[in-house]
Amino acid sequence: AQKVTQAQTEISVVEKEDVTLDCVYETRDTTYYLFWYKQPPSGELVFLIRRNSFDEQNEISGRYSWNFQKSTSSFNFTITASQVVDSAVYFCALSEAGAGGTSYGKLTFGQGTILTVHP
């Protein structure tokens, strides 16, 4: 069975600090997808990134970067020069390909990491 672990329940930083959110996953599939979602205080879920199991290239988008390492089953998320607007709950999620590809959409979420950025 697939599993996602976000060991950091809460992180508190001061504005402009860099912060890394950890995500470790378990799966028996060779084809799978990893996601990060942001849930700001308003409650909606905002998609940040998708990464497939064949693509281990790191990705950078502005102040956000993601480090995917299959060897350690990790998909960590770094925010550089954090801002107060980054305060949110961040979820890592996994979707396995499964037989016939019909389980692509079934996401398994981690418990979430609450990030608080203080001014």
Added chain:
Amino acid sequence: NAGVTQTPKFQVLKTGQSMTLQCAQDMNHEYMSWYRQDPGMGLRLIHYSVGAGITDQGEVPNGYNVSRSTTEDFPLRLLSAAPSQTSVYFCASSYSVRTGAREQYFGPGTRLTVT
């Protein structure tokens, strides 16, 4: 496009009452799903559908029913509400399942309290 819409936004039920949470999407997505979010547990999949007329159970299906008569709508029915079903419910949809994984688009959520 309105994206994924959910109604109601808030609901209070008494134990034993039944109700339907509505979910609709206007993006012609094949895949739709329902999750519940509880503190410290992330989101857990209740039911999902890979197309009209096809539904299946997720991780926590007990006490809930779904049906998918159209591509656009995917209602979630609580048969006999229990306090353990107090939660925030999210509906999600994504594009073609068979052409590869796509990010799921989530609705704004329904906060349900069962007393």
